[in-house]
Amino acid sequence: MNGHMVVTVGFTRTVRARGLRPGDVFAFPQAPKTPLTVTGVEKTVLSPELTLLAVTIPGRDAPVHLLASTPVHSLRMLRTIPMTCLLCGKHVEIELDLPKDGEPLSLVCDDHMYGTESSAEAEAGTTTESDTENTADTDPNTPREAN
Structure with missing residues (x-):
């Protein structure tokens, strides 16, 4: 997740x-210890109410033929999910394995994470020589040379 907090x-x-995609791993509720990996899915729409799937395993x-409405137990579902940072509104795409990682609610991007390079630069800012000279003139804790 590259330093993001989700x-x-x-x-x-x-x-x-109907939610299965190639690469997903699922099991039928009646056989939860038999993982099946999806390599392909073909849909056949028979009517607005009835869609059949041919799932290649x-x-x-x-292929295994299923009604699109058949419930399955997901074991792996990698998804790329677009999210917006709560703090700055930056759009970020994250990849999650939904059964393992959970469904995302909110995200703080790496620009705001303590200890990451981009947040350290943003918080510290970049100082130039003239900035340090000006600081020395106004900072009461900076020793001054006697004239």
């Missing part, structure tokens, strides 16, 4: 087969 909540919602000669 607040997430547990990924508890039911996933329907390695090791099977034919």
